Structures are given as structure tokens and as C-alpha cells.
Amino acid sequence: MTKHLTKRKLDKTRNDRLYFDSYSDVTIHEEMIADHVRTNTYRTAITKNSQYIRGKVVLDVGAGTGVLSMFCVQAGAKKVYAVEACSIAEQAEKIVKHNNMEDRIEVVRGTLETVDLPEMVDVIVSEWMGYALLHESMLNSVLYARDKWLKAGGLILPSKAELYIAPISDPVVQDRLYFWYTVKDRYGVDMTCMSDFARRCIMNSDIIVNSVTTEDVLSHPAHFAELDLYSIKVEELRSVKGQFRCESFGSAAVNAFCIYFTVTFSCADTQQALVLSTSPFKPETHWKQAVLYLDTPVDVVQDTVFAGTVSMFPSEKSTRHICVHVDYTIGEQERQSKTFSIPDWSSEAQP
Amino acid sequence: MTKHLTKRKLDKTRNDRLYFDSYSDVTIHEEMIADHVRTNTYRTAITKNSQYIRGKVVLDVGAGTGVLSMFCVQAGAKKVYAVEACSIAEQAEKIVKHNNMEDRIEVVRGTLETVDLPEMVDVIVSEWMGYALLHESMLNSVLYARDKWLKAGGLILPSKAELYIAPISDPVVQDRLYFWYTVKDRYGVDMTCMSDFARRCIMNSDIIVNSVTTEDVLSHPAHFAELDLYSIKVEELRSVKGQFRCESFGSAAVNAFCIYFTVTFSCADTQQALVLSTSPFKPETHWKQAVLYLDTPVDVVQDTVFAGTVSMFPSEKSTRHICVHVDYTIGEQERQSKTFSIPDWSSEAQP
Numbered sequence: 285m286t287k288h289l290t291k292r293k294l295d296k297t298r299n300d301r302l303y304f305d306s307y308s309d310v311t312i313h314e315e316m317i318a319d320h321v322r323t324n325t326y327r328t329a330i331t332k333n334s335q336y337i338r339g340k341v342v343l344d345v346g347a348g349t350g351v352l353s354m355f356c357v358q359a360g361a362k363k364v365y366a367v368e369a370c371s372i373a374e375q376a377e378k379i380v381k382h383n384n385m386e387d388r389i390e391v392v393r394g395t396l397e398t399v400d401l402p403e404m405v406d407v408i409v410s411e412w413m414g415y416a417l418l419h420e421s422m423l424n425s426v427l428y429a430r431d432k433w434l435k436a437g438g439l440i441l442p443s444k445a446e447l448y449i450a451p452i453s454d455p456v457v458q459d460r461l462y463f464w465y466t467v468k469d470r471y472g473v474d475m476t477c478m479s480d481f482a483r484r485c486i487m488n489s490d491i492i493v494n495s496v497t498t499e500d501v502l503s504h505p506a507h508f509a510e511l512d513l514y515s516i517k518v519e520e521l522r523s524v525k526g527q528f529r530c531e532s533f534g535s536a537a538v539n540a541f542c543i544y545f546t547v548t549f550s551c552a553d554t555q556q557a558l559v560l561s562t563s564p565f566k567p568e569t570h571w572k573q574a575v576l577y578l579d580t581p582v583d584v585v586q587d588t589v590f591a592g593t594v595s596m597f598p599s600e601k602s603t604r605h606i607c608v609h610v611d612y613t614i615g616e617q618e619r620q621s622k623t624f625s626i627p628d629w630s631s632e633a634q635p
Numbered sequence: 636m637t638k639h640l641t642k643r644k645l646d647k648t649r650n651d652r653l654y655f656d657s658y659s660d661v662t663i664h665e666e667m668i669a670d671h672v673r674t675n676t677y678r679t680a681i682t683k684n685s686q687y688i689r690g691k692v693v694l695d696v697g698a699g700t701g702v703l704s705m706f707c708v709q710a711g712a713k714k715v716y717a718v719e720a721c722s723i724a725e726q727a728e729k730i731v732k733h734n735n736m737e738d739r740i741e742v743v744r745g746t747l748e749t750v751d752l753p754e755m756v757d758v759i760v761s762e763w764m765g766y767a768l769l770h771e772s773m774l775n776s777v778l779y780a781r782d783k784w785l786k787a788g789g790l791i792l793p794s795k796a797e798l799y800i801a802p803i804s805d806p807v808v809q810d811r812l813y814f815w816y817t818v819k820d821r822y823g824v825d826m827t828c829m830s831d832f833a834r835r836c837i838m839n840s841d842i843i844v845n846s847v848t849t850e851d852v853l854s855h856p857a858h859f860a861e862l863d864l865y866s867i868k869v870e871e872l873r874s875v876k877g878q879f880r881c882e883s884f885g886s887a888a889v890n891a892f893c894i895y896f897t898v899t900f901s902c903a904d905t906q907q908a909l910v911l912s913t914s915p916f917k918p919e920t921h922w923k924q925a926v927l928y929l930d931t932p933v934d935v936v937q938d939t940v941f942a943g944t945v946s947m948f949p950s951e952k953s954t955r956h957i958c959v960h961v962d963y964t965i966g967e968q969e970r971q972s973k974t975f976s977i978p979d980w981s982s983e984a985q986p
Contacts, residue, residue, distance in 0.1 A: 310829070310836040314814055320821065327822060354824045375832055382828045463665055470671065471678060473705045477733045478661070481726055485661040 313349050313372060316411070319570040325560040326411060327355045329441055329549035332558065334359040336439050337407055343367065345396050345410035345429050346422045350376035350389060352409050357388045364388060365405065367429075369395045396425040407439045415493050416574035417445055417545035418524065418596055419606040419626060423511075427518050440513045442547035442560065449528050450505035450564075451538045451590045451614075452496055454575065458537065460486055461581075487539065487577040491608060491624045496542045496564040496573045502584070503530035505544070505563065508594050525595035532588040539581040541610060542573040543594070576608060576624045588615040599625055664700050664723060667762070670921040676911040677762060678706045680792055680900035683909065685710040687790050688758055694718065696747050696761035696780050697773045701727035701740060703760050708739045715739060716756065718780075720746045747776040756784050760792045766844050767925035768796055768896035769875065769947055770957040770977060774862075778869050791864045793898035793911065800879050801856035801915075802889045802941045802965075803847055805926065809888065811837055812932075838890065838928040842959060842975045847893045847915040847924045853935070854881035856895070856914065859945050876946035883939040890932040892961060893924040894945070927959060927975045939966040950976055 317323055330337065330352070338360030344353040347366035353376075356364050366389055368376060373393045380389045392399050408429055412422035423445075430440060461483055467475040508526030532538075542564065549558040562571045592612030599605035611621040668674055681688065681703070689711030695704040698717035704727075707715050717740055719727055724744045731740045743750050759780055763773035774796075781791060812834055818826040859877030883889075893915065900909040913922045943963030950956035962972040 310833045313829075314811065314833070317818060317822075317826070318814065323822060349826065349829070351822065351824055351826075355822070358823060375829060378828045379824070379826055383825050460665065463669065467668060471668075471674060471702065471706070472709060473702055473730070474734050475668070475700065475702075475730055477729045478664075478700070478726055482661045482665070 309372065315570050317349065317351060321567050321569045322560065323351065325558060326352055329551065329558045330355040330359045330409065332551040333439065333441065337361050340406035341403060342407040342409060343405040343429055343433055345408060345426050346412060347376055348372055350380055350391060352411060353389045354383060354385060356409060357385050361388060365401050366391045367396050367399055368393060396429050401433055404435045405433050405438065406435055407441065408434055409441045413545065413547060413571065415571060416491065416543050416606055416608065417447055420604050424518050424521060426513065427516065442549045443513050444548040445511040446507060446546050447509040447543065448505040448507055449541055449543050449594055451502045451530060452500045452540050452542045453502055453536045453538055454500060454540050457486055457539050483580060487579055489622060489624050491626050492575040493572050494575050495568055496575065498565055501564050502532050502536050502538055503590065506530045523595060523597050525593060527593050529589065529591040532584045532586055534586045535584065537581045537583050540575050540577045542575050543608065544573045576610060579622065582614050582617065584615060590614055660723065666921050668700065668702060672918050672920045673762065673911065674702065676909060677703055680902065680909045681706040681710050681760065683902040684790065684792065688712050691757035692754060693758040693760060694756040694780055694784055696759060696777050697763060698727055699723055701731055701742060703762060704740045705734060705736060707760060708736050712739060716741050716743055716752050718743045718745065718747050718750055747780050752784055755786045756789065757786055758790045758792065759785055764896065764898060764922065766922060767842065767894050767957055767959065768798055771955050775869050775872060777864065778867065793900045794864050795899040796862040797858060797897050798860040798894065799856040799858055800892055800894050800945055802853045802881060803851050803891050803893045804853055804887045804889055805851060805891050808837055808890050834931060838930055840973060840975050842977050843926040844923050845926050846919055847926065849916055852915050853883050853887050853889055854941065857881045874946060874948050876944060878944050880940065880942040883935045883937055885937045886935065888932045888934050891926050891928045893926050894959065895924045927961060930973065933965050933968065935966060941965055
């Protein structure tokens with residue numbers, strides 16, 4: 285059955301992974317730049333803050349292809365230090381020259397914690413967010429940069445991150461669990477006895493990054509944590525937690541929670557801040573949502589209360605990997621808890 | 636950028652892989668059984684051969700959930716030995732009992748090469764095909780079973796496999812290469828200098844398993860190899876090769892070849908054999924097609940000749956992994972050759 289294992293792993297989805305591994309150098313950046321919600325929100329936030337950027341010095345943490353650094357030059361930055369640890373920095377160099385910005389942008393190859401800058405900066409810009417906000421995120425590097433390189437009263441873009449949770453009903457999982465009841469009609473063989481095995485396999489403790497459809501969200505999302513990038517300390521990232529309470533819109537079979545985040549850019553020239561949202565109620569971004577499956581689906585009715593606490597902390601195996609612990613009650617059900625994580629093999633991703 | 640690497644790898648496709656790894660136990664089998672082209676063709680072939688199966692002894696090589704074994708019992712088999720090396724054999728046991736076939740089907744846990752059967756068999760049935768037919772395939776086990784356990788004059792289902800190749804134009808790749816020319820209009824930053832880097836990343840030497848759309852196939856596919864399961868020797872699998880010649884339907888930018896296979900079941904009660912096809916011109920199967928990218932797109936006109944040889948052989952790193960070498964000319968272009976393979980990490984799949 286090794287064949288089947290690999291066969292399965294090489295199907296479309298596996299194959300896409302084949303793509304995105306083999307081509308990750310370009311594909312990662314293609315995807316991020318193609319994410320117009322992400323890229324346009326950053327561009328707008330930088331433009332709206334041009335009065336604070338014009339003639340100033342900017343630090344771009346994890347610059348990638350350097351697109352945010354170039355937005356800062358478009359906004360009048362005097363100098364931008366584009367710090368990037370990966371080989372994509374070579375492409376950033378080319379792009380900067382190609383756009384005649386080499387006099388304004390200095391691509392600095394290295395990790396933020398190790399590079400040496402010739403001066404303090406007025407502004408820090410960074411697109412540091414990972415899945416579920418904190419998975420493999422660069423927030424610690426941004427805070428390090430803030431403490432070491434940002435002038436007093438300097439600007440951080442974005443300046444705030446918030447986390448939300450909502451119960452959902454994933455129809456794909458429902459269909460997959462039901463599949464085994466359809467086999468007899470298809471082929472005259474009764475495979476209903478596979479359903480429990482299927483449920484255990486599918487509703488496990490892996491964090492699944494997927495697009496949650498608006499209709500599948502069963503309540504108003506609940507805000508459970510907020511990070512102020514001007515004041516939060518690195519140590520506080522060891523445990524980001526909060527309480528939540530939601531009430532079901534109607535009757536449904538809940539089979540998961542979804543977690544998503546927003547980041548906020550304070551805007552100089554207007555009272556209203558700019559928000560980059562990864563909510564399932566907003567246009568899709570490449571972050572999608574983080575889906576955490578219950579052990580088994582639970583039928584709820586209108587106004588059923590979902591209440592509990594969410595705690596996010598680094599995995600013991602890899603501090604870059606996030607774990608999510610959810611302690612919750614659904615209606616009158618007894619309290620339950622489940623800890624979710626990104627499977628080990630995703631550490632393949634680490635250079 | 637480690638964050639971005641992982642972030643990318645955890646996007647929908649990565650996440651699907653997350654699914655299919657974590658849940659592979661069930662997902663592999665769910666996908667194969669849900670592939671009605673695959674499963675119905677086997678079922679029909681077994682039914683049509685019932686006169687050779689009724690009252691006879693059958694060996695199912697790589698039985699998985701045991702669905703083919705149960706089809707054989709439906710066709711009147713006296714006894715079926717369902718040989719399965721993986722833990723899914725435990726589920727097969729349950730399913731067999733659940734269908735009251737435990738007196739007819741004996742699930743034998745182990746590899747075909749090591750299990751001991753109490754008797755010779757009249758029929759061998761196996762769904763042994765991997766991607767591009769031979770990647771991680773169980774064909775060698777089927778041939779081993781044929782030589783050791785099949786009675787003289789016994790039946791093998793399927794009895795023949797054939798390989799085909801055709802030039803294609805993958806629009807996704809064209810779009811991805813063009814993407815970098817669209818960035819300036821989107822964000823006012825010129826990233827056209829990324830296109831060569833993107834091409835090198837995207838059009839590499841990985842075998843990509845993907846669904847090829849009929850309209851993207853640029854010529855009639857060319858048959859380049861045939862394997863007769865009654866006569867072929869295991870040694871012959873060390874190099875499966877053949878020549879091909881195709882003529883372009885019209886003008887297009889060819890950027891890849893696609894390889895696919897068919898397997899044929901001889902049918903007792905009819906002259907027309909039954910064919911399970913993975914052709915892009917036929918309904919999709921979970922095998923999809925194997926796509927091999929050229930180093931760079933080539934513009935062709937109607938009747939441009941694609942000619943060359945295809946050679947498939949086991950990877951030196953892992954004999955279960957297939958490599959494909961294509962030596963070809965396109966029109967008047969000078970002869971070129973490229974060797975493709977499944978990236979190493981897919982050996983994760985091996986238990």
C-alpha cells in the first residue's frame with residue numbers, strides 16, 4: 285500500500301505541494317504579492333502615513349521581494365533598510381535596481397537579530413503575520429527591531445493585532461464522514477463500519493489552514509486577544525490567551541472552531557485606522573483561516589452558547605510552531621478541551 | 636522568510652496535504668473508492684469475467700479495504716486471498732465480516748513476497764497502478780504473484796497496460812510566468828525582472844501530477860509502450876521505453892508533455908475488452924496525468940512535429956520512485972532531452 289500512500293500524496297493537492305515546495309522560492313512571493321487584500325492594504329497604509337515617512341528612515345523587517353520598501357520610497361522615504369535573511373534578497377536587489385531605487389533602498393542580507401544598521405529608524409514596516417497570526421511569525425523579530433532600532437516616538441506599521449474565534453460547520457468534513465454510508469449504493473459493498481475510523485482520522489488535532497465560507501460560520505466571531513506592537517514584550521508571546529463567548533445563529537452540526545486575525549494600521553491623515561482582516565466575512569486572503577476540529581460533531585440549536593478560553597503558545601518541539609489549546613463548553617455539554625498544533629513535518633519548511 | 640516558506644506551505648494546497656498526511660489512512664482509500672471510473676471499471680471487469688471467477692480461487696494483490704475481493708465474491712469466487720501489507724488490513728477484516736464474507740475472503744496481512752498461501756490461485760486481481768503507471772507501483776509484486784501463485788492458464792485482471800504521451804500547453808504555468816508583468820499595473824512596482832527566476836523555478840524537472848484539460852492537449856496522444864502482464868518479466872521494468880511522434884493540432888505555446896496510461900481487462904463474455912483509461916480525453920481519475928515541463932515554452936504552428944523517445948526507469952535513490960527521460964525534437968528545433976523525477980521528499984510516503 286506504499287504505492288497508495290504515495291499515490292494519494294501525489295494527487296492534485298499533493299501535487300500542488302510538489303509545486304509549492306519545488307517552486308517555493310518564487311511561489312511564496314507570487315502568492316503574497318498576488319494577495320491584493322494584503323498588498324493593497326499595506327500600500328494604502330504606507331501612502332496614508334506619507335507625512336510620517338517622507339524624508340524619514342524606514343526599516344522593513346523580512347522584506348522578501350522588497351515590495352513594502354518600494355511602497356515606502358513611493359511615499360517619500362529618504363532611506364529604507366530592507367532586511368531579508370533568505371536568498372530572495374538577491375531578487376529584491378535586482379527589483380530595486382530595476383526600479384531605480386538603489387539610492388533609497390539598501391537590501392541587507394541577514395536576520396534582523398544579527399544585522400547591523402548604520403542608524404536608528406523613524407519607521408518600522410513589516411508583514412510578519414503567519415497562519416493563525418503567530419505560526420512561524422516574525423513578530424519577535426519586529427519587537428526586537430522596535431527595541432533596538434526604532435527612535436523614541438517612531439511609527440510601527442501595523443501597530444496592533446487582534447485574534448478572533450468562531451464555531452463553524454465544515455461541510456467537507458460532514459461529506460467525508462458521510463461518504464462511507466454511500467458506498468453500498470455505489471458498489472453493493474457496505475462500508476459503514478469505516479465511519480468511526482474515518483472520523484478519528486479526519487477530526488484530529490492538526491491545525492488546518494483553509495477558507496471558511498461565510499455560511500459555515502455559526503455565530504458572530506468572538507474577540508479573544510489583542511497585541512499592541514508598541515507595548516507588548518517578547519516574553520508575552522509565550523502565551524497569548526483570552527476568553528470567548530458566542531451564541532449560535534441557528535440549528536447546525538458544529539464540527540470545528542475557526543481562528544483568524546486582523547492587524548490595524550494607525551493612519552495619520554484620518555481618524556479612521558486601516559484594518560487588514562482575515563475574517564471569513566471579508567474577502568479571502570492567503571492566510572485563510574485556521575480550523576480546529578472537535579473530536580466529534582455536536583448538534584446545536586439557535587442561541588446555544590459556546591464559551592471558553594483559547595491559549596496560543598509555541599510548540600515545545602519548535603518554538604516557531606504554534607500550538608492552540610481550546611478549553612470550551614457547548615450549551616449544556618460538559619467542559620472539554622483539546623490542544624491543536626501544526627504537524628512536525630511542517631518543520632521541513634525551516635531552512 | 637522562514638515564516639513565508641511555511642506560510643506558503645500551509646496555504647490551501649499545503650493544508651490539503653496536511654489533511655492527506657494526517658488522514659492518509661482513510662483519505663487514500665476514500666479517494667480510491669470514490670474514483671468511480673477506477674472502481675466501477677474493476678467491478679464491471681470482475682462481473683464480466685464471473686464465468687472464470689465463479690467457484691474459483693482469487694488472489695487480490697494490495698487489497699486495501701478489500702473492495703476488489705468483495706467484488707470477486709459477488710462474482711461467485713469460492714475463496715479470495717486479500718493480501719495487504721498496511722494497517723488498513725484491519726479495516727478490511729471488519730468490512731469483510733460486516734458483509735458476511737469472512738467464509739470466502741481471507742485477509743492476509745503482509746507483503747506479497749513474504750506471505751504464504753495454502754494453495755495456488757486461478758485468478759489474480761490487483762489495482763497496482765501508480766502515478767505515470769509505474770511510480771510506486773505494485774506491478775513487480777503482481778508479477779511475483781503471477782510467477783509463484785497463479786495456476787497455468789490462470790487469469791490476470793487487468794492483463795495489459797499501455798503508456799501514452801502528448802504535448803500540452805499548461806495555461807496555469809503561462810499565467811504564472813506572466814504574473815510578474817502585471818505587478819506594475821497593480822502596485823506601481825516593476826517586477827518583470829522576476830520572470831526568468833520564476834520560469835526556472837516553475838519549469839523544473841519535477842514530475843507534476845495534475846489534471847490536464849482536453850483543450851490544453853496539443854496533438855493526438857502517441858502510444859509509446861505496452862506491458863503484457865502475462866509475459867513481461869520483472870527485469871523489463873528496469874527500463875520501459877518507446878518512441879513517439881505527434882503533430883500539433885494548431886498554433887500554441889507548448890510548455891510540457893503529459894504522460895498517461897490505460898489498463899485493459901480481457902473480457903470472457905464479449906470480444907470487446909474493457910479499458911480503464913486515464914486519458915485527458917476521458918473522465919478524470921485520481922491518477923490524473925503526469926506533467927513534464929520543458930525548460931521554456933516553445934511556440935508551434937499547425938502540424939509541427941513532436942518526435943522522440945520516452946524512457947521510464949527506477950530512481951537510483953529509491954527503486955520505488957520512477958524517473959522519466961524524454962529525448963525529443965520540436966519541429967526544426969535541435970534535439971533536446973530532460974530527465975524528470977518525483978522529488979526526494981515524497982519518500983516520506985514510504986512506511
